[in-house]
Amino acid sequence: MNTYCLATIVNHEEITSGIWKMELAASEIARTAEPGQFIQLYPPDKRNLLARPISLSAISEKSVTIVYRIAGKGTKQFSQLQKNDRIRIMGPLGNGFALPDQATKSIVVGGGLGIPPLLELSKRLGGNTEVLLGYQDIPFMAEDFHRLGINVHIASQSGNYGLHGTVCDLLEKFNPSAGQVFACGPRQMLKSVSAWAKEHSIPIQVSMEERMACGIGACLGCGVKIQKPGEPDWKYLRVCKDGPVFSGEEVVWDE
Amino acid sequence: MNTYCLATIVNHEEITSGIWKMELAASEIARTAEPGQFIQLYPPDKRNLLARPISLSAISEKSVTIVYRIAGKGTKQFSQLQKNDRIRIMGPLGNGFALPDQATKSIVVGGGLGIPPLLELSKRLGGNTEVLLGYQDIPFMAEDFHRLGINVHIASQSGNYGLHGTVCDLLEKFNPSAGQVFACGPRQMLKSVSAWAKEHSIPIQVSMEERMACGIGACLGCGVKIQKPGEPDWKYLRVCKDGPVFSGEEVVWDE
Amino acid sequence: MNSGMETTIAGVTLKNPVTTASGTFGSGREYGELIDLNRLGAITVKGVSEEAWKGNPVPRVAETQDGLLNSIGLQNAGAKHFIENDIPFLRQYDTKIIVNICGHTLAQYCSVAEKFADCDIDLLELNISCPNVEEGGLSFGTDPHIVERVVGAVRHYAKQPLIVKLSPEVSDITEIAKAAVSGGADAISLINTLRGMKIDIHKRKPVLANKIGGYSGPGIMPVALRMVYEVCHSVDVPVIGMGGISTYEDALEFIMAGAKAVAVGTANFHNPYATVEIIDGIWRYMKENKISSLEEIRGCID
Amino acid sequence: MNSGMETTIAGVTLKNPVTTASGTFGSGREYGELIDLNRLGAITVKGVSEEAWKGNPVPRVAETQDGLLNSIGLQNAGAKHFIENDIPFLRQYDTKIIVNICGHTLAQYCSVAEKFADCDIDLLELNISCPNVEEGGLSFGTDPHIVERVVGAVRHYAKQPLIVKLSPEVSDITEIAKAAVSGGADAISLINTLRGMKIDIHKRKPVLANKIGGYSGPGIMPVALRMVYEVCHSVDVPVIGMGGISTYEDALEFIMAGAKAVAVGTANFHNPYATVEIIDGIWRYMKENKISSLEEIRGCID
Ligand SMILES: Cc1cc2nc3c(=O)[nH]c(=O)nc-3n(C[C@H](O)[C@H](O)[C@H](O)COP(=O)(O)OP(=O)(O)OC[C@H]3O[C@@H](n4cnc5c(N)ncnc54)[C@H](O)[C@@H]3O)c2cc1C
Ligand SMILES: Cc1cc2nc3c(=O)[nH]c(=O)nc-3n(C[C@H](O)[C@H](O)[C@H](O)COP(=O)(O)OP(=O)(O)OC[C@H]3O[C@@H](n4cnc5c(N)ncnc54)[C@H](O)[C@@H]3O)c2cc1C
Numbered sequence A, B: 001m002n003t004y005c006l007a008t009i010v011n012h013e014e015i016t017s018g019i020w021k022m023e024l025a026a027s028e029i030a031r032t033a034e035p036g037q038f039i040q041l042y043p044p045d046k047r048n049l050l051a052r053p054i055s056l057s058a059i060s061e062k063s064v065t066i067v068y069r070i071a072g073k074g075t076k077q078f079s080q081l082q083k084n085d086r087i088r089i090m091g092p093l094g095n096g097f098a099l100p101d102q103a104t105k106s107i108v109v110g111g112g113l114g115i116p117p118l119l120e121l122s123k124r125l126g127g128n129t130e131v132l133l134g135y136q137d138i139p140f141m142a143e144d145f146h147r148l149g150i151n152v153h154i155a156s157q158s159g160n161y162g163l164h165g166t167v168c169d170l171l172e173k174f175n176p177s178a179g180q181v182f183a184c185g186p187r188q189m190l191k192s193v194s195a196w197a198k199e200h201s202i203p204i205q206v207s208m209e210e211r212m213a214c215g216i217g218a219c220l221g222c223g224v225k226i227q228k229p230g231e232p233d234w235k236y237l238r239v240c241k242d243g244p245v246f247s248g249e250e251v252v253w254d255e
Numbered sequence C, D: 001m002n003s004g005m006e007t008t009i010a011g012v013t014l015k016n017p018v019t020t021a022s023g024t025f026g027s028g029r030e031y032g033e034l035i036d037l038n039r040l041g042a043i044t045v046k047g048v049s050e051e052a053w054k055g056n057p058v059p060r061v062a063e064t065q066d067g068l069l070n071s072i073g074l075q076n077a078g079a080k081h082f083i084e085n086d087i088p089f090l091r092q093y094d095t096k097i098i099v100n101i102c103g104h105t106l107a108q109y110c111s112v113a114e115k116f117a118d119c120d121i122d123l124l125e126l127n128i129s130c131p132n133v134e135e136g137g138l139s140f141g142t143d144p145h146i147v148e149r150v151v152g153a154v155r156h157y158a159k160q161p162l163i164v165k166l167s168p169e170v171s172d173i174t175e176i177a178k179a180a181v182s183g184g185a186d187a188i189s190l191i192n193t194l195r196g197m198k199i200d201i202h203k204r205k206p207v208l209a210n211k212i213g214g215y216s217g218p219g220i221m222p223v224a225l226r227m228v229y230e231v232c233h234s235v236d237v238p239v240i241g242m243g244g245i246s247t248y249e250d251a252l253e254f255i256m257a258g259a260k261a262v263a264v265g266t267a268n269f270h271n272p273y274a275t276v277e278i279i280d281g282i283w284r285y286m287k288e289n290k291i292s293s294l295e296e297i298r299g300c301i302d
């Protein structure tokens, strides 16, 4: 059930330059939220008419935690909020990751700001999981994954941390076998990881991003081209309602 | 010289329900300001594109004081500002009252929010002055005029204070003689006072209000119909630049 | 049930004057999780065409200062899908159903109207801002002769009262409104979006894949209100006003300009409770100002 | 002197692409007390007519959310007064002079252009959004035939290069721009205001005495940018863009859409330093992005 409310900020810190972690007291949302779902945050300045979609990074009993990068006007305003300030939010939204029935081995692949939503997922997947994380330069949240007792592999494009290259290079290098892949990150990365998964015939779930207006499925703003098996042609599904998690095989990666 | 600056609020208090007095540190403005001039105050919320014109009520060496009523969105925002907050202002603007050369007797007539701008004027006019103030109900600032050692007469439309009636009734009742009348207040009041002055052949200066955009004479937003002696027809002069003080005889009071 | 708020459009009585703007509210399903759809005077659904339309490339929504650009491109699953899935859903609620229809040719418009002829819906809303593929792609809604012709043709197939929704991109909106009425419109709604653009100066490209999109939200309200006022003074049929309405005060401006009903669009995106807050606000205003029927203030601006 | 910012309009070189929008800056006198007029690429003055015009009743300005309504009614003291008082004032500064002219009849337009023929000014800007009293009061600027005719006639009397300023209240702005060019326009400027309205629900009357006024400011920028983009892609003469420009980022959007110069209007009212801050901002952007001439980014949106 979707809730629209004024949530209190219970923790807010800059975890690395320009990237913030915010914990919001929102028990109604926390109660039903699942990894891979997101919330809409409404900018305090009302000249910014649209809410900003941010994925849930951690879910506790009474709160949800998000990790976001200052990308523009809206996230800039969020970063200026203090502990105990309140902000309008709506959620949980969309369909999260489908967790495998049995304890199959999972590969979790994250790039940049695609990493935070994979934390709660990894927690639920448990031990039999390999996590591959790609950064521009300085890693963030890697310890959070470590702390789950999971194998974490790191790549950085700067070469300063872990493998010198992208998370896809990491994937090529390790070439791990698994029953399931989960990926979140930039479109090009998701495209490559999906190609890799296809090549190895491993089912893959990818979490997609698109510009949103309503965030709940009513405006058709957030289209992603999906071609279901057996369908003659693709059609636009809604990232906010039909996703953000899709099967990597069904996404039409043409753009 | 007109100055546009960020001024610090050095005092701010609600002097009576819904009416606020704000003292602004603005030495450049204070240095040249004259009674009857006004400043433009820019609302902090940038969705409100236009500045609000407010008359100077008192002028000291380094600061100016305004008294304003919460009338709508802009003044509401002003009232929420705290001491030490800063606000963008521009001024001093317009032409103030022309002070009589010698110590002729003056009558000062104010109605409602037309009263504040008359305080600095009365101070400069000095002892030989009668002040007539009209209120809806509870008087405000009357003591400030008293303190100048000037005769103050009061009327209230509620009848709870002073004469039961308007400041025009007060004028009719007293029928004072004088060399000069100064008036500020609602248009209808200014019209009546001007008629009274004309009847008694006393020169009158009235301070007018009109909606403004630029506040400095560039946009022609703030027209007031003025017919100068000897001119065949009226034309629109600018309240902000040619006024706000006009000769009551020259205003075309048709509306 | 707030008495005095009822309003009648072409014989159909809405319990209050607030509906949703087409395309901003789907068929109500999603917002129904947040608000009680029974509260609404009517639900106006996303545009429906004869067959499914795919829509435009993404990104297709973008924020501007105090407004929204969209280039959804009227994506929809077609009339058949709508009739099977959405009418039964909507009929569960105590609210009127306004079906917005679109087409790229005269024949498509007629065909979709015909498909709805025997359906259980209350009103049809004809969106004439669609690009007219037969006449070079300019909107159907900008030439009075074409407007009269398309309205007349659809009127012939439609069994429900017909609202014609006008494009604001014309020099004289009253001329278009009169053409729609002489073509057979039972009511007029306006305004649809104005076309706008925004450029990302860092990426040095337009924010929409389509470059140009429909501009909606508070930024268009002064234009919308002016046009609603002009149309209310030039035709005798009821007018549904929309364009930037976000608060009950905005809605009352349209009602004072003469609108029989108002539609809330973009505001739903920044406040999902906008519609019900507007209904409550109008009601409060009526109480506070001792207004027993909206007729007392409707069109009070002469 | 910031090199790389120069821009040439019909043979006249402005040192930077920023001018003022007619009617928002008087003849520069008042803003000259706050900013250095030498900084401006050009000053575009308030509309001047053959004889003095009185203007409309007050109130004639009103704020909307993120915009402004005005119904000044082109009050001005007439060409003679302007020529005697304002040209000598403006010529003291190192900036170009653009004189905006208006009329209610073809004859008035021609007459005012003729009065300026031998004056020391740089460019004439023809405002064709004026109500055409001979043709029932609709603006001159909405019919391509009338546009071509009035531009052709004025072209005959004008000795300076002629900018034609377009009204946005048309279905197809490119058609009007082409008509202006074929009538003899040396440059195009756009957009003039969109007509809008606002009602005070407490007083139950319009906020403007005239009811309807011209809508300007940030709220119109998406429409303005779209039209400037369309016109830049349909005519070969230089285009001056305006409508809602408040920041250097806004100005750059217009330049990327293809504008040779930009005009700042309503923004002066909420920030008297707007013009110079925009010039400084463009310059900073050029430095930061290693752009040595605006030509590198002008029209980069295809
Ligand atoms: C399902 C989903 C989950 C996301 N999760 C995260 C997350 O966990 N952490 C994080 O840092 N970011 C996340 N993003 C991206 C985030 O939404 C954008 O960075 C943010 O909206 C930028 O807003 P802004 O006001 O700072 O930027 P501006 O550029 O000022 O935004 C302007 C408009 O564009 C939209 N927009 C800009 N970038 C994006 C984008 N990448 N995706 C969608 N809309 C965008 C904004 O929402 C706004 O409407 C997610 C996006 C989606 C769709
Ligand atoms: C020269 C001059 C001096 C003034 N001096 C004072 C004073 O000393 N004390 C005081 O309380 N008020 C004074 N006023 C009136 C004051 O400007 C308005 O009350 C104020 O602008 C209302 O703004 P708002 O945002 O609260 O109201 P809103 O209604 O939200 O304002 C909307 C718009 O209308 C304008 N406006 C509204 N009322 C008036 C008005 N009466 N006159 C001019 N513009 C108006 C606003 O400036 C704004 O642009 C003066 C007006 C003028 C012209």
Ligand SMILES: Cc1cc2nc3c(=O)[nH]c(=O)nc-3n(C[C@H](O)[C@H](O)[C@H](O)COP(=O)(O)O)c2cc1C
Binding pocket: A213, A219, C021, C022, C023, C024, C046, C047, C048, C068, C070, C072, C074, C100, C127, C165, C191, C192, C193, C214, C215, C216, C217, C218, C220, C242, C243, C244, C245, C263, C264, C265, C266, C267
């Ligand atoms: C995302 C979106 C989709 C729209 N889709 C349609 C549509 O399918 N049919 C239609 O007639 N109008 C459509 N419109 C226009 C709206 O119904 C409305 O006329 C316009 O947005 C102005 O109202 P607003 O400012 O309240 O949004 C759409 C508007 C938006 C923002």
Ligand SMILES: Cc1cc2nc3c(=O)[nH]c(=O)nc-3n(C[C@H](O)[C@H](O)[C@H](O)COP(=O)(O)O)c2cc1C
Binding pocket: B213, B219, D021, D022, D023, D024, D046, D047, D048, D068, D070, D072, D074, D100, D127, D165, D191, D192, D193, D214, D215, D216, D217, D218, D220, D242, D243, D244, D245, D263, D264, D265, D266, D267
């Ligand atoms: C108060 C005011 C007066 C105007 N007077 C004129 C005018 O005399 N001639 C003209 O061509 N345009 C006039 N305009 C239109 C502006 O020049 C400009 O085209 C329009 O305001 C859009 O730009 P902006 O949003 O930056 O203000 C006027 C606009 C305003 C706000």
Ligand code: FES
Binding pocket: A211, A212, A213, A214, A215, A216, A217, A218, A219, A220, A221, A222, A238, A239, A240, A241
């Ligand atoms: S954002 Fe509206 S449908 Fe997804």
Ligand code: FES
Binding pocket: B211, B212, B213, B214, B215, B216, B217, B218, B219, B220, B221, B222, B238, B239, B240, B241
């Ligand atoms: S407000 Fe612009 S001229 Fe007075």
